[in-house]
Amino acid sequence: MASSAPFPSGPIRQHRGRGVAVVGADIDTDRIIPARFLKCVTFDDLARGAFADDRTELANAAAGPHPFDRDAHREASVLVVNSNFGCGSSREHAPQALMRWGIRALIGESFAEIFFGNCLALGIPCLSAEPDTVRALQEAIAADPGAELLLDLEALEVELESEFVGANRWRVHLDPGPHQMLVSGQWDATGQLLAHDGDLRATAARLPYLAGFVAG
């Protein structure tokens, strides 16, 4: 399914939405979007590739269907995962596929570095949390898929409101740099990078390999 919700823009201070849990350690970007979906020159049509092989595998399995194929998660926008999510290939197609499916924030035990940066460049926060918190969230989502998660990016807290599992609030973590970039709306780096052309020239001028190694 492809979400029609607008893509992130401006300051990301809070997000409210339903959760979807994809359980497992070391879920790599080949699983998030298999390579055959990378044969494209735009990102527009990537939602169909999100977890494509896992979804096929689980379609008729006892443990299935895949969470992304369950009606209860159709409108989910917060993906709750375990450790080292997004490892492997640097393909931005992975967060692009998740974003186009409808994901606007992730909570997990930990994230691979390039994946984290790719999400940040799209205005999608990857919030890390203690394993107990992740487990509690995944269990709560399973018990009550309709419950809304409220992510407070400024306070770095996540709150779950559910008539079935009660109200709960957990701490989440985001490094100060990415935190400031998201809440201030300065996560789209292009404009900032273009603002220092004089400094860029000065840096280039002192690089030995750009000046016949004379400056060394």
Add this chain to the structure above:
Amino acid sequence: MSAATLYDKVWDLHRVAKLPGGSTQLFIGLHLIHEVTSPQAFAALKDLGLTVRHPERTVATVDHIVPTTSQARPFADPLAEEMLATLEANCAEHAITLHGIGSGRQGIVHVIAPELGLTQPGMTVACGDSHTSTHGAFGAIAFGIGTSQVRDVLASQSLSMNKLKVRRIWVDGQLQPGVFAKDLVLHVIRTLGVKGGVGYAYEFAGPAINALSMDERMTLCNMAIEGGARCGYVNPDQTTFAYLQGRPTAPSGEAWERAVAWWSSLASGPDAVFDDEVRFDAAALAPTVTWGITPGQGIGVDEAVPTLEQTPLEERPLAEEAYRYMDLQPGTSIAGTPVDVCFIGSCTNGRLSDLQAAAAVARGRQVAPGIKAFVVPGSEQVAAAAEAEGLDQVFLAAGFEWREPGCSMCLAMNPDRLEGRQISASSSNRNFKGRQGSASGRTLLMSPAMVAAAAVTGCVTDVRELLQA
């Protein structure tokens, strides 16, 4: 003497400014692009009304989607053809050098940049591909980026980055015959885990590293990312300089002497301060093979698939998933595991010395019945050099296919792929579920010599037994 590491020195030299979000604007000395992760970046550039800031610092080639049988244009796959045509149009529009098919310089981006002399010590190198860490073998700070960052480098020749910590991986001793850099890096990842390197750059140092060739150092740094480390590097030394001298874009004449002096000054000092250090003994290593679904699930070829009881508690769910997916029984020896497909190539192990090591095993032997075995040189230059010394004939005589350069079956973006439950012995870098093009296909990672050994015996075999024969 400086307490700075090479990483510190190169980082400081390339710092442009502090950005409002708190990150650092870092100048990128060399930007490499290919057909998969650049089209959307060029489109975004156009949408923003921007142009390429330093077209002379970006170099392009085509690798992921190229067929390795016939490379005649147009490609049989219209999507692949569209991707290459888009790259050609973007490079032409922005005056970016493209090393295309038949140029004599085309190949896997991480193979061609070093062999052209583009990758040099002290540079920052970025590319929309996670295996950009390869270039750290030269004492460069090299890392993979996403497409939004490719856009940023095109627009500004810089990136918003946060500084990494540095872990020194010190390796004593010497690798024994039949044991290669691939085995060393698989062992490092097995030991430190696939996420052990998150937040770190890996500095590989010590007597065993000093003794490695540039090809081997590239194999090592290439797979730093599989251990979670976005970049890995080796301090530049005489081996580095000897490799670079005379390369097409390496400095020459008087500039060469000045370059060597500067490059020599970049190495981490004897009193450099590291955030962490881990030690290994190269002499103790056996050829290493993965048995599972992450590059960290590796064992010596003389070991058995670990049982659940031997597996740390937090890794057990993944181990159980791997037993099921791979259909391998815990406690059984990995040697003797039958394979269907044998692939030699990739940015990890598609260089001349990799093909030489595999040919030494294949020479005078025959691919076992029912096995599909093929060799994909990493670049047109590697292919030409291999053919000049007759390696293609060695492989062909042994029953291997000899292909055209490209990424091939490392990932499934071209016609080379596993089918159904096939199991491959592969000299590539990732054994993820579905990585090699079949959603249920299985991958055993190993060195090129070990792949050749598997090809001629039909099963996982300790290559040392064949080298002694």
